[in-house]
Amino acid sequence: MEKVRLKIEKLIYGGSGTGFLEGLPVFVPMTVPGDEIECGIVKRHRGYAEGVMLKMLGPSPNRALPKCEHFGRCGGCQWQHMDYASQLLWKQLIVEEQLKRIGKFEAPNVLPSIPSPKIWGYRSRIKLHKDGQGRAGFYAGGTHDLIEVKECLIADVEAIKRTPSFFTQINQEQNEVLRTEVAAAVKGLGAETVLELYCGNGNLTFPLAKVVKNMTAADSSRSAIDNAVKEARKNRVKNINFICQPSKAVMNHLARFHNKFDLLVVDPPRNGCKEIIEGIKRLRPEAIVYISCNPSTLARDLKDMGAFGYVLESSQPIDMFPQTFHIETITKMILKQ
Structure with missing residues (x-):
């Protein structure tokens, strides 16, 4: 070597x-x-x-001195060996680097990372694996080799008992910050009619409904939409129209009938929202708020949006995942007039 x-x-x-x-x-x-x-x-x-x-x-x-005896072998955490202030700084710098290198933005306005209220014990759910001997634990990084663990220091004590049937954020306290930040961004843009795609069970939908006139929210998960509809009825929220359809189909339908929205909100999975880029081009909302958990696919998608008139106003990293390299961002794109 x-x-x-x-x-x-x-x-x-x-x-x-x-x-x-x-x-x-x-x-x-x-x-x-x-x-x-x-x-x-x-x-x-x-x-x-x-x-x-x-x-x-x-x-x-x-x-920093890692707290977990399994750090370095377990694939769950990558940054326990670095102080938290540096983790926040490098998440901001990584988003900036991805937007420059992949998105081709010369000087992206990436704001300082919003820290998590908790940096240990924040995960509301975890996924344990079992081997043939009945041992439970996590896989070693990049392998299926089981590391038996008795506790996970980034998970709360009840995490193993929670198994939702649809996607939910794992950092509940920071999720409230996320909801507040997204609602503030939408309110600041002055939007009245909003289309939200990949809405899940309405995690962002309900706070947004409080600051806009009308919302259409769509997701392909029947269980998530059913849960959102029940929540809306329970709380007598009447300005949301929920649709259970894949995002691409929703965009194509709305564009075909020339529906207009002031704002598009997207919160796609890690592979991004490339499937709806052509629909955005046809629908042309005045602004887009993009919530992402992957700065690489975020940068790719923003580059595509920029090709037909959208400019990057700001990107706000928010740390949902302390001790790891994972990064959540709230990014605003404005359509040039």
Whole structure:
């Protein structure tokens, strides 16, 4: 194995640190910007290399002592070895880097990350795996090798008992912040008629309904929509029209009949909303609020939207997932007149 001295300069989406070997990026897990390490080159690719830390030569001042005995083997957390202020900063910088590199935005307005009220014990649900011997635990990073665990420090004590039939946010306290921030963004845009796609069980729909005149909210999950309709009836919310249809079908139908909306709100899964880009082009809402959990697909989709007249106003990272590289963002796009 080739051994080199490497200084870690940045973090990438996925969690690894990056150093440069004669200009070649080398991605090294479990490192922090500022670390000086002896690195073993595991594999060279065209344009980058994969490495592993063999020896710490000089630790970064931003290093922290991991709390979990399984950290480094369990695939659940990637950043327990870094102080929380640095986690927040690098989430902001990673969103900015993705918007520049993938989205081709020269100077994206990425705001400082909103911290989580809790950085431990915040997960409201977890998924444990079992092996043939009946042991329960998590998979090691990048494998199906089971690591038996007795507790998870980022999960609350009741997490294992919760198994919702549709998607819900895992960080309940930070979810309230998310709902408040999205509602404030929509209210600030002055929208009256709103289309929300990938609405789930109405997590964002109900706070938005309080600040707009009329909403149409759609999701492909029957159980999620049924739950949302029950919630609306229970609370006598009458300005929401729920639709159980895939987002692409909804967009095509609305565009065909020339429906108009002031604002589009999307909260797609990790693979983004590429399926509705053509529908956005036809519907042309005045503004878009895009909630994303993947800055790479966010940047790709925003680039496509920019091609037919939308400009990036701001992107707000919100930390739903402390101790990990995962990033939630609220991004506003405005249609140029």
